[in-house]
Amino acid sequence: MRSEKTKLIWVVMMLMIRTQKVRLYPNRYMKKVLDSLCDYRRYCWNEGLATWNDMYDLYTIDPSSPHPSAYIVRNELVANKADWQYALSARALQLAVADLGQAWQNFFDKSQPDWGKPTFKSKKAARQGFKTDRAKIVTGKLRLDKPHGVKDWYDIRISKHADLSGTLKVVSIYLENGKYWASLPFEVELEPKLRTGHNSAVDVNVGHLNYTAGVINTLPKRLRKLYQRIKFYQKRLAHKRVVNGNKATKGSRYVAMRAKLQRDYRRVANIQHDIMQKFTTQLVNDYDKIVIEDLSVKAMQMSHVASKGLQRSMFGYFRQILTYKCDWYGKKMILADSQYPSTQRCSKCGHTKSGNDKITLKGNAIHQTKHSEYICYSCGAILDRDKNAVANLLALI
Structure with a gap:
């Protein structure tokens, strides 16, 4: 018989989807x-989209014709399957049409990110893929569903660092x-983190994140070295394209250098993701409530230089993973309004700078203050700009 404590933990635990990206x-x-x-998968998507467009054109001419839907388009493609299609997974076709139906739903909702009409897939795209909901993990390897009539079939070895616990869902x-x-999306049971009684706020900046307990550097020395190498490779590849034209991409040296460039891009992404994952995990472990700013990143991209710095700082990725980790572990994330003057407000007396007194990215030219300084002309307080912003955000709790 279970104890009362065990029953309570069992009730509080929630089912969540935790995704592992593996090689x-x-x-x-x-x-x-x-x-x-x-x-x-690309063939099914393109055939489904062509069928969908034809059905929709017919429906606009003759309203008595069936309105296209994922169910109708899928049945049409299944009914017209060629013999060679039976040697491939049937789930690839069905999931492709299901995703196409979702894409059409998103098309009628302009609030969706990357809003737009579904387009045909190209075989020249840098990324090609498919989905299946019948994959299994067997002895640490990935096993795909075996089509009928296929004799040879093998499990696929995956990277060793992956956590393979939980119920496997639709694999991409x-x-x-x-x-x-x-x-690999796994449905797992996650127990909420213990309450600590502490709160924190995070002020995001280009190159670093300030929070109650200190500063997290998002542009360490190893990243700066990688960015220098990436810049060098990009210049060399661009020079080869200018000199040799279309034939440049077929040269062995060009291909080798492009592989080095792609390798360094992967290293950059791994380092950035590692920093953000560790920092957000630390936040949900140590604090019950976390305040961050609701920034409009696109509006902040005033120039190509600013865009590069914002992209490297990964503001959107930080908010994304902090959001789902707070949901996982029962913590609360508070979004400060985008117009909240966290930088211009004095955390000591509450005075808010306005007009020519405001602090800009270069400080204040009239009062000759630095970017990192906050001087209150009401109470005379001299504060660090980032620490002052953290204190103002923390006051919202």
Whole structure:
């Protein structure tokens, strides 16, 4: 018989989807299988989109005709399947049409990110992939559903660092830069973190994040070195394209340098994601309530230089992962209004700068103050700009 404490924990625990991105290491045969499934997914999407467009045109002319939907389009594609399609996974077709139906729903909702009408997929795209909901994890390897009539089939080895616990859902497998990856969503039971009684606020800046306990550097020395190398490779590749024209991309030296550029881009992404994941985990472990600013990143991109700094600081990614981790572990994230004067307000007396007294990215030219200084002309307080912003955000709790 369970104790009262055990019952309470069992009730509080929630089912969440936790996704693991892993590297796949297929053998030669399974590489061909993955490539064919990627091509088949693209074929199904394009056929489904063409069928959907034809049905919609017919519906606009004759309203008595059936209105296109994912169910109708899927049945149309299944009814017209060719013989070669039966050697491939049927789930690839059904999930492709389901995603197409979702894309059409998003098209009628302009608030969706990357809003737009569904377009045809190209085989020249840098990323190709497919989905399946019948994959399994067997002895630490990924096993895909085996089509009928296929004799040879092998499990796919995956990277060792992955956490493979939980119930596996719809798996996304894709090919990018010659390497195979998989997104493995696991349904897991997560227990809320213990209450600490402490609160924090995070002030995001280009190159660093300030919070109650200190500063997190988002642009460490190793990242700056990688950015210098990336800049060098980009210049060299651009020079080769200018000199050799379209033939440049077919040269062995060009291909080798492009591979180095892609390698460094992956390293940059891994370092950035590692910093953000560790920092957000620290926040939900140590604090019950976390205040961040509701920034409009697109409006802040005033120039290509500012855009690069904002992209490297990963403001959007930080908010995204902090949001779902707070949901996972029962913590509360508070969004400060985008017009809240966290930088211009004095955390000591509450005076808010206005007009020519405001602090800009370069400080204040009239009063000759630095970017990192906050001088209150009401109470005379001299504060660090970022610490003052953190204190103002913390006051919202």
